[in-house]
Amino acid sequence: MNEEFAELAEEQKIESVDRDKKEKRRYLIYTETEEPVLSVHEDIMIRYRLMKGRTITPSEIVHIRNEDERYRAYVLAIAYLGAKPRTRKAIGQYLTRKEFQQENIEYALNRLESEQLVDDEQYARQFAGSRLRSGLKGRLMIKQELQQRGISKQAAAEAISELDSDSELAAAKKLAEKKFRSVKGDRNQRRMKLTAFLMRRGFPGSVVREALKGLDWKEENGHDEEEDGVLLDN
Structure with missing residues (x-):
C-alpha cells in the first residue's frame, strides 16, 4: 500500500506536447519541468496516448523511453537498408555506431527478419550470383566474402552450391x-x-x-x- 501511494505521489501530469523542430516526426513531452521528460516518435506518442492532461509515472517514463529507442533503431535500420540489401551483421554494426543499446539493436534486427526485410540467405544467393557475373570471382573467394559480411558458413555454402558451373x-x-x-x-x-x-x-x-x-x-x-x-x- 505504501509503495502504491509513493508511486501515485510521483505521478506527473503532461502539461504540453510540442513537435520537435529538428526531427519532423518526433514530439517533446513536458510536465511541470522546463526540460522535456520524453522525446518520442509520433507512433510511440500515439501508442501510449501521451496527450496533454495525461498523468505519467517515472517507471512509465523509463519504459516509454526504452520503447522509443527500440523503435528508433528499427526506423533507422529501415532507412539504412534503402534500396540496397544488407546483412544482419552490417545493420547491427551500423546501429552500434549509432550507439544504441545491444538489446534494442537485437529487437530491431529480429523485427526486420520477421518482416522479411532482412534475409541473409537471400542476400547470400544474390551476392554470389552478382560476384560471379560482374566480379569474375570463383566460388571459394565468394564464400569467403560472404562470411566476412556475416553470413553463416552454412548459408554461404548453400549459396555457392547454387552457382551455375x-x-x-x-x-x-x-x-x-x-x-x-x-x-x-x-x-x-x-x-x-x-x-x-x-x-x-x-x-x-x-x-x-x-x-x-x-x-x-x-x-x-x-x-x-x-x-x-x-x-x-x-
Whole structure:
C-alpha cells in the first residue's frame, strides 16, 4: 500500500506536447519541468496516448523511453537498408555506431527478419550470383566474402552450391584470356602464373584446368600443353 501511494505521489501530469523542430516526426513531452521528460516518435506518442492532461509515472517514463529507442533503431535500420540489401551483421554494426543499446539493436534486427526485410540467405544467393557475373570471382573467394559480411558458413555454402558451373567456367576463361596477354615468361612460367592467379580469385582447381585448356599454349615445336600440365588439387 505504501509503495502504491509513493508511486501515485510521483505521478506527473503532461502539461504540453510540442513537435520537435529538428526531427519532423518526433514530439517533446513536458510536465511541470522546463526540460522535456520524453522525446518520442509520433507512433510511440500515439501508442501510449501521451496527450496533454495525461498523468505519467517515472517507471512509465523509463519504459516509454526504452520503447522509443527500440523503435528508433528499427526506423533507422529501415532507412539504412534503402534500396540496397544488407546483412544482419552490417545493420547491427551500423546501429552500434549509432550507439544504441545491444538489446534494442537485437529487437530491431529480429523485427526486420520477421518482416522479411532482412534475409541473409537471400542476400547470400544474390551476392554470389552478382560476384560471379560482374566480379569474375570463383566460388571459394565468394564464400569467403560472404562470411566476412556475416553470413553463416552454412548459408554461404548453400549459396555457392547454387552457382551455375558453366557460368563459373565462363568467368574463369574470361579472366584467363585477359590475363594471358600480359603474363611474361616461357610457357611453363606463364602457365604457373595464370594458375596461381585464377586460384587466388577463388576458382577451384578443376575449373582452372578447364579454363587454361582454351588458351594457345603451343610453342613453335608444336609441343602440346597437356604434356606439361600443372597438377591442381580442389
